[in-house]
Amino acid sequence: MVVLGISLIVIAAVVIGVVAGIDRPGDSNSDKMTQTESLDSVCGQTDYKQTCTASLQPAGMKAAVISYFRVAVNATLTAMAHAMKMVKADADAVSLDHESEKMALEDCIELIGLCMEELQSVITIFINSTTSTSFHYDSGDIRSSLSAVLSYQIACIEGLKESRSTSDNVDQILQKPTELTSNALAIIYEYSENDDAAADPQAAAAAMPPPPPPATSNDPIGPVGRQLLESGGGQMKPDAVVAKDKSGQYASIAAALNAYPNGHKGRYLIYVKSGVYEENVIIAKNTTQIFMYGDGLDKTIISGRDHFRGHGTTTYRRATLSVIGDGFICKDIGIKVPEKSRGKSMAAAVKMQSDRAAFFNCRINGSATSNIYALANRQLLVGCEIYGVTNIIRGDGAVVIQRSKIILTPPSSSSENNNNYNIIIALQGRSDRWESSGFVIQACTIRRDESYIYSPRSGVVVGKGGAYLGMAVANYSRTIVMESSLGDLIHPDGWYWDNNKKYAIENVTFAEYENMGPGSAATNSNINRSIHVISNSSDAMRYTAGRFIQAQNWFNGTLVPPFKPGLVFHNKR
Template structure:
């Protein structure tokens, strides 16, 4: 590996032992007892708050600033824990900023460092959003924010883990692992605390009310006569009521010069600073050979074409031949929240020889993809972080071709398994859930999984599985779907070199077709099982990605339940 690395890393030493603060010992017996009583109450509060966490000493240290306040509430403790997490992520960001790798001698790791800077910057932003959400909440309504907080915190952990995973050189990887050790532990703690927030509030004798989002799902009283929530602005309601071909775009892209822009990238460059509202891009039929990134600051982008197979965005970046980081291979990547795509094809043409080669990567929260084709071989669709919805799409590939660490529901879509290299196997999914108590995973609902034309004649000779677990707590739900005869009866494949089959979850409900027989599933997957309708309800659009609260404004049709 060429080039030298200058890394200014100060190892972050974990303090073993609970730091609660100095307690003055007063000689007066009455005051001493009073002080002891206060200290005991604080100790009990810290213990209660940190009880759900895996790193209790780190948790206790993070809330030391409020531990001596006898009147401190769970909200005060949570704010302190989140603030401590922000500071530790910033320290990790400082490590990245002080790391210098020569681009000419080691382009791969130079890019990895630059990616880490971006990822950790996103982590700080989303932690700040979580802090604001908690700070703006009343104590008795704090439980209403659980879904939002877990959405942000899961992404924060993923950003940190993704930063570390980018490095192949053990020295570099170790440096960033050490620099982010406290941050990852604190984020893990925060996820577990928020996931158990209802029980935590009860332990502090604070009444817990039903979250407002769930009330909305049950009552439906906030919906107007046009099917959109009554709190939507009039302009948004008017926009979403129109079909795409009747929309008035902000930018028109055309290869033949009949639009204002010839490339999608140029249309995105025209996105106005501090733009408010929906930025609409119409891409006329044609093949657009470009790698497109919708920037994190470019929110609410709506891009539509003349239909899948007619408006095509294509690229060929890959890891296998070009040695590009997986996330950077994406032909099209959307980072800004509220992204919508409709009537487009996203394609990566690297072929099976390219190995990891992403066609579409979404980091956008509350994003929706409708009537689109997503085409590749290995790692075709990357649902990186946050809540995502796919409807009426065609997704094709070979190995792990639907993968990620976000919360994705793929509904009413066609999943096509292709033929890869000789001796290769196929896995439809590879979920990367790393924390047991976050609410990420992938759901396939009312989909069809079939063999492509190239695989069809030899489908019984190529081992094809519903999925394999990319990370320890991978969660994959397949329900109400048709499973073709290409799928092996055992269903799932182990991840080589790991024992994730002991902790991951593969859950199925009401599937049909030749491969739907649960009795023949791989018994080494300890937590995999069939579900009841009640259990399956937890993984519907409304419950799993809170779809009723945001999907209607996309104009994308969806089924909220089973």
């Protein structure tokens, strides 16, 4: 488990300027957060009005919106601290005979701790943002953190269901924190300025904020990281070298991470030499700004250890690479689930919770029913090869996969072949309409592996017209596929609807823009999908890496080839 230090910070006296939003089209008033509103007016924007009124009354019947928002965040943090005490008590009461339930409750304790860390990061933004300009560019961070708080609470509850816990006590404990988080998200969403003033893709670069000073302790990439990305990783001296043949400082990645200096500021470079590393790697919360690079996606490979010996462990812990510390970068490395875990359920190759994390030129190969677990926060994957049977990416993060190959592979064992499941690429779990999460697949190739030809049972061609781009797994699931080449494996319907789930179609966002290939509705006249087709580039720009996850701010204005903050093929075809 990740050990988290939690302290409550009172923020009522902090004087704040302007908060600005990210993806609200049409707003133009940059002073919305400083204007005076009534309590009823502010709470009227939320989904849990009674909870809102009770929690914001300390700010008065009329106040500046920013004052209400400060109180909302503080109330959420206080409620989360109370939930932590209650869940710890539940965990202490569970006997060791109920191993799976006890592990699930321990996961909940960690996840609630992460919720508190995210809320404190919002408070830190308040403290550090003393001008309207700086607050404008931090609003994406605020929404990402609050969205992560909701994601973590849901992950806790899902873990308890997986453990077959008979108690619904944690659901009740987290009900109030969930409502308070949703309300805080609603306020920042409704009263935020948008960045849509220059929606024309040709003006996208000019519309981006100017680069800040190049070297600060909060720089998520830093000048060393930028040089390393551009040079391919071989010209900068790493802080740690890992080698299986003991030619480096460390023989394992875990040992290099354990040597991470306490209080380290700036980028920390870990070079992992060629070899297969049979270990489960955890980038802990306090291990930030790690840049881990290898000798190539087919040369440096993290293969993980088998999670399923004996009773195994929880889904939350089943990942070869688990990334929690913010600002993580991985380049030129292969990551896969160990062979013994391939046919087992929900063993992910990568679990992503790190905010502003990026993967460049990596190969990711998961289990039969899980590959990338994008649990929370913002991530960017560029130039990667992603292999999997189904459920290629799942979770409630805000993720852009760009210029990558998504390759569906056949089941690797007879037990998998007998599984009755649909082939789904994206299962996005956005549960609240105010969240900033969603999956974007941009300028990618989606195809079946060459070995995916015949069914061992029937002898007929499989993988042709049998895969779906996405499926709703929460009330406000959001997946966008754009500028991508879709192979003949894509079902004519494109998107899968589970009749056993009562998710309202009008609340779910499934959208396509400028796709091509035999599986695309745009290029195949025999396909007529009943989904939202984005018809203009201005709308599509909302889902680009620069707008959707604010990735241009991660790199301080430096364009890292082949990363694109806007549309990839605009006016090129």
